[in-house]
Amino acid sequence: MIIVKTKEEIELMRQSALVVSKTLGMLAKEIKPGVTTQQLDKLAEDFIREQGAIPGFLGLYDCPSTLLCSVNEAVVHGLPTDTPLKDGDIVSVDCGALMNDYYGDHAYTFEIGEVDEETKRLIQTTKESLYVGIREFKNGNRVGDVGYAIQKYCEDRGYGVVRELVGHGIGKKMHEDPEMPNYGKRGRGKKFLEGMTVAIEPMINMGTHKVKQLKDGWTIVTQDGKPSVHFEHDVALVNGKPEILSTFKYVHEALGITSDEEDEFRAVPIEV
Template identity: 45%
Template sequence: MIIRKSPAEIEMMAAAGEILVRTMDLLAGKIRPGVTTLDLDQAAEKFIRSQGATPAFKGYKGFKGSICASPNDMVVHGIPGKYKLQRGDIISVDIGVVKDGWVADAARTFPVGDVSPVAMKLLDVTEGALFAAVEQCRVGNRLGDVSHAVQEHVESAGLSIVKSLVGHGIGRDMHEEPQVPNYGAPGKGVELKEGMVLAVEPMVNVGRHMVRMGDDGWAIYSQDGSLAAHFEFTIAITAAGPRILTPWHHPEAQPAAAA
């Protein structure tokens, strides 16, 4: 069942998202060679808790971290640990925040110093695919319009969508209906209605689309060892258009949901 949110509930989610964005900004300033993924995790947890919120991922189905930190060929779900960032790496940082019972979820992939042209293309294309999806998050569109926007943007650049991993609805629970694939046919699927909130998250490989599970049962890698990127927003479907509740891109203040 898809749970639609009231404008007041969307504001609650936006409050969680505001903490998430400030957490992401904090970590962005710490990403440099020599920093461990555990360093990033500890900084995130300390800040989130200082804001009267909790890390959504901590303890979720046994997950040990407060964030997911996934370098290079790791697509998602990296458990923070001893890995030290190196110049030329890319690192996906996925953050979830719970504030007053409402969840926000977002991710960015960062370059660590100067990176290869292939890595920069991957980051640019994956981020661009997310913004293409945002434009389709409008009342009356179909879920397939969102999915197709991601697929078209990525595949037209010669990169591969990770088809076995999806986005999701979000609200009081981190994972709600519907699932949000990153590929599909336009005009198909669930109709988007006011009050729906989606975590849209393109996951893209430079090489082929297949992935493999790591030995820890959490980390997911590109099967062919190629670089991977992950970008994500929590997006509310409102009468005024898509509202990004986790605006880590800081274009301007996001408008309030329509009453």
């Protein structure tokens, strides 16, 4: 069942999402060669609690960590380790926070040092596909419209779109209806309703779309060992149009990136 939110509830969700946004921005300054994802996990837990929130992943489904850090061929759900990140790696950092009884949940893929051009193109395409999908989250459309848009954008560029893992509704639970696949057919699936809140999160592979799970019971990796990229935003349907509740502006500020990619999806600009 889809749980629509009032404007007041959406504002509470924006606060939760911004806890995650600020956490990712803080981590952006720390992610570099030689740092371990376990170190990042500790920094994130402390930072989230300092903001008056609770780590959203820690303990959820018995998750042992605040962050899920997926390096190189890891798609999602990578558990933090004591292996140092090295020059040329990429890492998807997925983070959640619970505040005011609502969850925030989004992710950013970071480059470590100098990354090869082929991987850079995959990162750029995946990030672009996130906004291509968000653009379809509007009055009159259905779940399949978002999935189709992301799938076509990425497959037209030669990449594999993961099938086994999907985006989701979000609210007082981390995972609510509807599921939001990154593939699909136009006009299919549940219809979008005013006040819906979802997490849209393309997971795109350089090679095959096929994945497998490691023995740790969490980490999902590509079957062919090629890199995978993951970006995620929390989005609400407001006045018939998509409004992003999370932001990458804190990450962009930390990394010195200038971007207007989120501007069309905001009623009010976020101050950085």
